[in-house]
Amino acid sequence: MLLTPEQQAILDGEKGETMAKVMKTLVMYGDAFEAEKLVPITSKYNHLVTSFGLKVMSPVYDLMQQLLDSGVASAQKFSVDPRPLDKNVPASFLQNFVFKNFMYTKQDFYEKQLESLGLLDKNAFSCACYLDEVGNKPKKDDVLSWAESSAVVYANSVLGARCNRNSGIIDIMGSIVGYVPYFGLLTDEGRKATWVIKVETTKKPEAQLLGSAIGMKVMEDVPFVVGLDKWIGDELNDSACAYLKDFGAATASNGAVGLYHIENLTPEAKEQGNALIAEGAREYIIDDAELERVQANYPVVWKNPNAKPKLCFVGCPHLSLEQLKSWTENVVAALEKNGKKKVTIPTVFTAAPGVLEVFNNTEYAKKLEATGVVTSYICPLMYMNNPLCKTMPVITSSNKLRTYTSARYYTDAQILEAITGGKN
């Protein structure tokens, strides 16, 4: 890798041993991808994936402390993934005991570390940091050092920013030195599609199911999706952006997609059209039967597959304001139709603190509260990341949550039916 004199000096230790190790990490990381150079980060803010003070992750906090002790700080302020705990979310005495005394014992300590390193503010905890209410929305062609797979794929695909699927810790190291290695999704070549996905369904495909199917098929490649604009339109309005948020999270967690293009919709697809498709791109056709096949093949890991669900999570990634409003309308209408007043399964809708603040000032908040649905800023994945939840029948419309936990995936319609007194 060719370094500038300034970069070489940091690597040689001119700014101290710790900065040299940070630079060495980025250079070795870039070398693994034959990166020719480091390029400046141009986004206003960074986004980190590690928000949780898990006792077991002590090597991470030790490393962060090394950075702080040597006077190193992020050159950018940053947002970070959602907090793992919220007293609003139903939990048993035993769960609370385990959370507080065994799992998240480092939470307060780690949040103080984040503040010292450059946390934007106390509310900057959301995986959907790019929503207006959170305020970390990069511009097209901005170069980022972000982690969080769902945020990276959204920033690349919907906003047209440039970011590799960086890991936690690498994310902050980029913004400490101000550079990232130039490879992969930062390059024009790396943003070309090597798969063409033809959507041939007879109805609007479920975002999280379509994303899952594509992720499992293309893995880390870049898909160019044809035929989806028929269902979600050719404008990046609130509805389309919310769809793509959920779709992208599923492609990233069920596979390793960091960028997708949607014909006639996403910025590069609109600008470049078929020129974005690489020579020899493979093809994958998705019809109703294929989506049914994908959903039917998800393993059900509940001890009793026929158990009545005890908890429902909606909002992984975090819901947008419009999604919160439409879920409220749908729950209210379905309860009325089913002759019920409250949801029949404890249900949590998760969203960013900033989104919840705005939502709570709308007429919808009282309506939702009346249905018994709880809102929270929690990360459902972190909530479920323990053996106690493994035996708990949890349902979700998140394919990301399904992938990492024992939660069972239902489509949005199935969730609505289940929580409003329809079938389990």
Add this chain to the structure above:
Amino acid sequence: MKQFKGRVVTPGEVTAEALVSKEGFNTLASFQMALQFGDKEVKCGDQNNADIHGKSMLGKALCLPQTIGSTTGGLVLYCACAMEKNPACMLFANHIDSLAAAGAVLADVWVDNITMPVIDCLGDEFLDYVKDGMKITVKADGTVEVE
């Protein structure tokens, strides 16, 4: 015995028993429960990976196409190495992905006394040939012997 030649991502020499994931290896899903609750055998917790779910990963020659999933993947691998709960080596059929590369590099730069050779670009034939339990020897130049 069959030899394969790959590219050295992080150096080292080791001999270990093969553990083979034909599917993408989801680092978070595979390690999270084992690390969090002190599973001494470090059994793979990824319910979606039929090849290695429930099998011990500790000290094995982990053979895989690439890693997938959450971008915590690299730091999870880093933690596994810092806690000495890591595979003996990681052998990628494909080019290494950004998350695994991050984990391997973080361990190499920030963890003292760790040797976990990481070799990539071993090819599809490697993954077709290698089976669980085969003896794997990794050489410093990226040569991988399977017997």
